[in-house]
Amino acid sequence: RLFFSRFNPLVLAVKMSRGVKQTRDKLDAIANNHSQFSFNLNSQPTHMERQETYSFVYSNNIIGREDDTEKIVSMLLGSDVTRHVSFLSIVGIGGLGKTTLAQLVYNHPVVKKEFPLRLWISVADVHQKDLDV
Structure with a gap:
């Protein structure tokens, strides 16, 4: 009974590995279809300029x-x-x-x-x- 328990470390490891594999498969599918999502693979980091501050505060x-x-x-x-x-x-x-x-x-x-x-x-x-x- 203990072997088939959901708290068995072996059962937990199998479930986790399946979940990780499913997540990797989904990410691979997204990466393979990057043009469908308008991803730019050669993008540069975006640098946002800070807004100038003033001494006045309400x-x-x-x-x-x-x-x-x-x-x-x-x-x-x-x-x-x-x-x-x-x-x-x-x-x-x-x-x-x-x-x-x-x-x-x-x-x-x-x-x-x-x-x-x-x-x-x-x-x-x-x-x-x-x-x-």
């Missing part, structure tokens, strides 16, 4: 960044800062809101008061290879 549309904004502002202006802060990096994968967070800090009333002369610079991906980060 903060009423931003939710959940208050704590992060306050932490960064306190890092820049806090009384416990023992050394001069030259720059602060905000890193992460695309779409997390790094630019929005930078905009919120840039436009924060305390930052505006402490730094009356400010400059926003947008660096496009095209020039990123020239940057020494």
